Amino acid sequence: MAYGIKTANRVKRIEGQLRGVLRMMEEEENCKDVITQLSAVRSAVDRTIGVIVSENLLDCVTTAEGDAEKMNEVIQEAMDLVVKSR
Numbered sequence: 001m002a003y004g005i006k007t008a009n010r011v012k013r014i015e016g017q018l019r020g021v022l023r024m025m026e027e028e029e030n031c032k033d034v035i036t037q038l039s040a041v042r043s044a045v046d047r048t049i050g051v052i053v054s055e056n057l058l059d060c061v062t063t064a065e066g067d068a069e070k071m072n073e074v075i076q077e078a079m080d081l082v083v084k085s086r
Helices: 005-026 031-063 068-085
Strands: none
């Protein structure tokens, strides 16, 4: 599966957020602020997982070419990925 530029940019933003959290920790900022930023990172990761799974699912369903068994298998794999990410 090819990951789009938008998805890569999402991950780069998450990387930047994590660097910011590390900086906050090094500067011993308020724990409430650190937790708030970590929660934002977690939300961003969850959204990115959703984007990747949905794009992959669309791609796989398209290539299933009407094969119901193959489509069901692909959908189950996508659901397993979502559950695993929790």
